[in-house]
Amino acid sequence: MIHVTGLNKTFSGVQALKHIDLHIKPGEMVALIGSSGSGKSTLMRHICGLTVSDRNSGEVKVNGYTIQKNGALSGNIRDIRTHIGVIFQQFNLVGRISVARNVALGALGRTPFLHGLAGHFSPEDVELTLRALERVGIRDKAWQRTSTLSGGQQQRAAIARALVQRSEVLLADEPIASLDPESARNVMDTLQELNRTDGMTVVVTLHQVDYAVRYCPRTVALKKGEIVFDGPTRDLTPAMLNSLYGAESRELFGEKSSVRAIVPSSVRGERTAAAA
Numbered sequence: 001m002i003h004v005t006g007l008n009k010t011f012s013g014v015q016a017l018k019h020i021d022l023h024i025k026p027g028e029m030v031a032l033i034g035s036s037g038s039g040k041s042t043l044m045r046h047i048c049g050l051t052v053s054d055r056n057s058g059e060v061k062v063n064g065y066t067i068q069k070n071g072a073l074s075g076n077i078r079d080i081r082t083h084i085g086v087i088f089q090q091f092n093l094v095g096r097i098s099v100a101r102n103v104a105l106g107a108l109g110r111t112p113f114l115h116g117l118a119g120h121f122s123p124e125d126v127e128l129t130l131r132a133l134e135r136v137g138i139r140d141k142a143w144q145r146t147s148t149l150s151g152g153q154q155q156r157a158a159i160a161r162a163l164v165q166r167s168e169v170l171l172a173d174e175p176i177a178s179l180d181p182e183s184a185r186n187v188m189d190t191l192q193e194l195n196r197t198d199g200m201t202v203v204v205t206l207h208q209v210d211y212a213v214r215y216c217p218r219t220v221a222l223k224k225g226e227i228v229f230d231g232p233t234r235d236l237t238p239a240m241l242n243s244l245y246g247a248e249s250r251e252l253f254g255e256k257s258s259v260r261a262i263v264p265s266s267v268r269g270e271r272t273a274a275a276a
């Protein structure tokens with residue numbers, strides 16, 4: 001579903017991505033982790049064609065479509081992008097219009113920024129929109145201004161938009177970063193449901209490794225623009241996490257810097273008596 005091959009990206013002398021090779025099969029749910037500045041968002045933006053790689057450096061394909069190649073975006077990137085659901089922190093919903101309208105714009109494969117906010121929707125679009133909102137649990141918010149929703153509700157509205165878009169791929173960049181634990185679980189549960197029930201391929205960047213452990217069978221870890229781990233999340237080791245986060249791990253995992261505490265023993269590879 002997603003093929004990234006030999007991708008490099010340099011921002012004014014800083015190499016943000018270094019020879020990235022990443023292949024994700026249909027129906028996978030993958031966590032992208034790494035410390036701040038490791039390149040997670042940059043990689044996500046390359047996958048959906050919001051950023052182009054260095055010249056002559058690799059290729060991104062999604063669902064058979066070439067997104068970019070050798071530093072040039074595909075000519076019909078706008079059409080292709082309508083097949084990719086994105087939940088990005090800075091690229092989300094329009095606050096001053098209703099939740100339903102934001103979501104319905106997804107049904108038309110339109111972004112509010114490109115196509116203005118006017119326009120009518122067919123009864124089918126409205127039906128689809130309300131059903132999507134129902135599914136993510138905020139049907140009752142449909143006609144509210146989007147800016148009046150909580151952070152978690154807005155993330156769920158963004159997921160609903162991907163649903164009406166019928167996208168097979170969902171890229172979510174830190175969808176739970178600013179949420180309380182309950183809202184974070186709700187959002188992750190919703191992503192998991194779409195992955196399991198609809199077979200949607202989900203790639204989600206996460207700051208909290210425990211959510212990767214709980215929700216994503218596969219984890220890809222970036223460090224200074226390089227993939228340093230790609231495999232079953234259960235194979236992540238405390239040593240790997242310490243190497244990823246270093247001093248930051250104290251902040252992320254609590255005072256005792258206890259990576260061990262947030263990674264269940266099953267994930268650490270320590271067999272329980274029952275499993276042994």
Ligand SMILES: Nc1ncnc2c1ncn2[C@@H]1O[C@H](COP(=O)(O)OP(=O)(O)OP(=O)(O)O)[C@@H](O)[C@H]1O
Nearest residue numbers: 011012014016034035036037038039040041042043
């Ligand atoms: N538009 C840009 N111009 C210049 N440098 C950039 C730009 N976007 C990203 N970078 C740099 O690329 C590197 C990777 O940034 P990126 O935003 O991908 O990190 P991240 O892993 O998403 O971090 P965070 O966890 O803080 O969101 C950083 O060094 C960042 O400063």
Ligand SMILES: [Mg+2]
Nearest residue numbers: 040041042173
């Ligand atoms: Mg980021």
